[in-house]
């Protein structure tokens with residue numbers, strides 16, 4: 001029975017893994033031919049029967065523990081899940097281009113605290129102390145309402161099926177893919193010297209959009225939502241902007257991520273903005289003077305510009321693009337900036353200024369030279385990040401409302 005169930009489940013996904021499905025089916029048929037009372041049409045060795053038994057066991061174990069994520073997880077239960085999220089993202093990004101970066105960051109802050117389980121979305125109440133109050137999140141992490149909108153539509157289309165953790169992961173992928181055409185236009189106009197006109201347009205946030213050149217990937221799905229949040233873990237596990245390389249590397253390692261993941265994922269800072277509060281110590285801190293003269297000069301100019309926007313105190317919430325050259329594009333310009341001494345956060349700058357043995361700096365050079373390599377590694381790393389500590393199978397739950405566990409939903 002277990003085998004049949006396993007095969008049936010495989011059959012549902014046979015377009016995904018045709019080879020595996022065929023192999024399992026053949027083995028099953030061959031094994032059946034040796035069961036007394038079943039039609040014997042083929043010869044079969046004992047070794048193969050044992051192999052079949054082993055495969056059945058592995059398949060049953062994988063399904064019981066539900067440990068694997070699967071890009072086609074909702075194929076049978078909510079096939080339109082990804083398109084619903086995509087449509088919400090298109091509308092939201094068109095309405096406010098800043099949403100894209102917010103959603104990508106939300107996925108990161110979800111995965112680094114208790115795993116990718118949507119704990120970051122929980123509000124205070126019902127025994128939950130929200131992670132939204134953590135130092136890295138308060139007054140800075142946004143995009144919760146976008147997830148709410150997508151989830152509300154999903155609850156109409158397929159109630160209690162698609163987890164909030166999966167919605168975040170899909171939205172993060174769409175965030176990288178989607179770009180505001182307006183943002184591109186603004187950039188072009190700025191290059192042409194129409195700065196004032198551009199700001200005016202931005203304020204009005206015209207709603208035009210199209211696909212940008214960010215990488216695409218298959219989101220692996222099947223995460224379940226947590227029943228709890230952890231404010232203390234959020235304060236401990238999300239890296240701070242003043243982290244040195246010696247702090248960043250072990251922090252990422254504690255999540256199963258290596259230096260390639262650290263550098264590739266830091267490339268997310270090709271989009272979005274940071275508050276003055278987050279980079280003040282970088283622009284008023286000690287400048288390392290044994291740098292090549294060119295680098296030193298550029299960094300000095302960069303600091304001077306930033307100081308004019310961000311004084312030693314006050315204006316904490318003033319926003320600056322993390323990638324000052326191409327803020328509206330998901331590209332490898334961020335790595336060029338790092339090499340020019342124009343990484344906005346200390347943690348960005350640390351990737352080039354603190355790397356004594358050179359491995360991290362070599363990656364920065366490689367990504368600056370080869371955007372395709374950056375995209376490939378980024379995709380690999382974000383899929384890896386998306387599987388940190390996931391709840392699957394019968395762990396956790398699928399929340400009805402992403403802001404509360406089901407036991408704390410009104411009316412229960």
Ligand code: HEM
Nearest residue numbers: 101102105108140239240241265268272273274275278347
């Ligand atoms: C390497 C360690 C990292 C540190 C120390 C860090 C820190 C920060 C800080 C301080 C901000 C600005 C927040 C603010 O001032 O309001 C920021 C923004 C951002 N971060 Fe990171 N980050 C890191 C890695 C990542 C990763 C791995 C991702 C994604 C996978 C990511 C995605 C983003 C995005 C997209 C923004 C812009 C958000 C927006 O515009 O609303 N960051 N990050």
